[in-house]
Amino acid sequence: MLKRKLMKAVAAGALLLATSLSAHAEDVLAKAKAAGVLKVGTETAFAPFDFIDAGEHKGLNVDFFEALGKDLGVKIEWVELPWDSVLPSLEAGKFDVVAGPATITKARIARYRMSAPVAEASVAILKKAGDSSITKPEDIAGKAVGVGKATAQLAQLQEYSATLSEKVNVREYVSFNDAYADLAAGRVVAVANSLPNIAFVAKQRNGMFEVVTPAFGKKTYFGFIGTKDDDHKALLDYIDNEIIAMKKDGRLGKLQEKWFGTTFDTPDSVPDPAF
Amino acid sequence: MTLKLFTLLLEAALKTLGISLVSIAIGFVIAMLLSAAIQSGKSIYLLPARLFISFFRGVPLLVQLLLIYTLLPVIGINVPGIVAAIVGLSLCTAAYQAENLRGGFASVPRGLVEAADVAGFNGIQTFLRIRAPIALRLTFPALVNEAIMILKASSLVSVVGIIEITKMAQDLASSTYMPIPIFASAALIYFVINSAIALLGGYAEKSLKGASA
Numbered sequence: 001m002l003k004r005k006l007m008k009a010v011a012a013g014a015l016l017l018a019t020s021l022s023a024h025a026e027d028v029l030a031k032a033k034a035a036g037v038l039k040v041g042t043e044t045a046f047a048p049f050d051f052i053d054a055g056e057h058k059g060l061n062v063d064f065f066e067a068l069g070k071d072l073g074v075k076i077e078w079v080e081l082p083w084d085s086v087l088p089s090l091e092a093g094k095f096d097v098v099a100g101p102a103t104i105t106k107a108r109i110a111r112y113r114m115s116a117p118v119a120e121a122s123v124a125i126l127k128k129a130g131d132s133s134i135t136k137p138e139d140i141a142g143k144a145v146g147v148g149k150a151t152a153q154l155a156q157l158q159e160y161s162a163t164l165s166e167k168v169n170v171r172e173y174v175s176f177n178d179a180y181a182d183l184a185a186g187r188v189v190a191v192a193n194s195l196p197n198i199a200f201v202a203k204q205r206n207g208m209f210e211v212v213t214p215a216f217g218k219k220t221y222f223g224f225i226g227t228k229d230d231d232h233k234a235l236l237d238y239i240d241n242e243i244i245a246m247k248k249d250g251r252l253g254k255l256q257e258k259w260f261g262t263t264f265d266t267p268d269s270v271p272d273p274a275f
Numbered sequence: 276m277t278l279k280l281f282t283l284l285l286e287a288a289l290k291t292l293g294i295s296l297v298s299i300a301i302g303f304v305i306a307m308l309l310s311a312a313i314q315s316g317k318s319i320y321l322l323p324a325r326l327f328i329s330f331f332r333g334v335p336l337l338v339q340l341l342l343i344y345t346l347l348p349v350i351g352i353n354v355p356g357i358v359a360a361i362v363g364l365s366l367c368t369a370a371y372q373a374e375n376l377r378g379g380f381a382s383v384p385r386g387l388v389e390a391a392d393v394a395g396f397n398g399i400q401t402f403l404r405i406r407a408p409i410a411l412r413l414t415f416p417a418l419v420n421e422a423i424m425i426l427k428a429s430s431l432v433s434v435v436g437i438i439e440i441t442k443m444a445q446d447l448a449s450s451t452y453m454p455i456p457i458f459a460s461a462a463l464i465y466f467v468i469n470s471a472i473a474l475l476g477g478y479a480e481k482s483l484k485g486a487s488a
Contacts, residue, residue: 044446045446045449047450051449051450052446052447052449052450053450054279054280054283054447054450054451055279055280055283055443055446055447079356079436080436080438081434081435081436082433082434085341085344085345085434085435088341088345089344089345091345092344092345092346092348092349092353093348093353094344094345094348094353094356094436175449177445177449178449180449181449181454205452
């Protein structure tokens with residue numbers, strides 16, 4: 001008797017699983033269109049791409065996806081998470097695509113479908129204004145440098161550190177905002193992050209920070225992140241086309257000018273990242 | 276620190292308060308069911324209840340939240356952040372509340388239970404009318420304490436995308452570069468809410484005492 005009940009329960013569970021899986025096997029772009037909502041996951045501590053300005057969600061991502069949503073005829077629903085849980089949640093199907101953006105790297109294109117580049121991502125150093133002990137990137141040898149956890153910038157910094165006379169004392173932070181705060185407080189002497197980000201921070205906190213050029217490491221680009229499965233292919237193709245179209249008609253350039261104060265010459269795709 | 280920023284913190288505080296209170300209530304119901312299972316003394320109920328308590332007491336709440344949020348979709352249950360937050364907090368507090376209640380159940384005088392037995396109460400009646408009310412009365416201060424703990428622990432639910440007080444304060448501090456007034460305000464809001472819970476708890480405790488006389 002109990003055995004039969006158990007069998008029934010198992011069968012019901014399997015059926016439930018099967019139906020929910022088959023419901024899952026549906027084109028995400030078509031589903032978003034039908035629902036009128038595209039879910040985008042992101043981290044809101046990555047100015048000027050994504051940040052909270054006095055309670056308001058702003059940045060290049062917000063402008064870009066707003067435009068994409070208009071062209072596609074859907075509303076954008078943002079899901080804001082700490083960066084280290086963004087990619088696991090993408091894989092768990094919590095949202096359709098990740099804004100981020102993330103540096104296009106070899107490791108990432110092995111696992112994810114990266115979009116066409118939206119900006120350059122080469123890494124440089126941010127220091128306190130007037131700090132004369134750091135005038136070029138190699139001056140960070142042996143010093144405490146902050147960087148975001150689980151980021152491509154961290155990997156670049158570690159690789160660069162190994163080439164220096166003395167290893168960099170790498171400090172990992174949950175978000176880059178915490179790293180900037182510690183730079184202001186003097187707990188680290190520099191923060192390594194992509195040029196667009198630190199240029200924005202230096203501009204916003206006028207007189208507090210300075211960017212040390214040139215960038216170190218290899219030339220890299222930022223892209224949005226999706227999964228590689230067939231369900232998401234149409235959506236990510238659409239996003240790629242949208243980025244390239246916006247680049248051609250000058251809308252992307254305007255967004256870059258608005259948020260970075262400069263424009264980048266980005267390729268249409270990065271099939272073989274340098275890093 | 277402008278009024279607008281403070282209003283944003285207060286809005287986030289409503290989320291914290293709502294999620295916490297709902298979780299404490301759901302957790303209390305589950306804790307009572309767990310207690311009933313344990314008090315029944317039958318191993319078919321007892322063992323799952325013990326397993327539940329040791330799991331949800333033994334795994335950090337942060338890990339539980341991430342598991343509920345990212346593991347459940349693998350088996351086809353895709354819950355939104357708010358549901359993951361409430362489920363995580365409820366299951367966790369249920370385990371702790373059940374442990375608190377266990378102390379109360381252990382202190383129920385044997386004579387009362389025997390008297391109920393003689394008076395013809397069945398097991399469920401004895402549980403609902405004799406054991407549970409006495410255990411609840413005895414462990415009420417611990418319950419209030421647990422409510423305060425959960426309200427503070429709810430700052431963790433930002434990992435599943437809920438913007439509650441702590442996350443809002445972090446966002447505001449990093450965009451306005453005024454961490455001190457913002458975190459001080461967040462601390463003040465937590466303090467006021469928890470003082471109110473303690474006050475209400477004290478009042479309820481007194482009226483419960485009156486009822487027992």
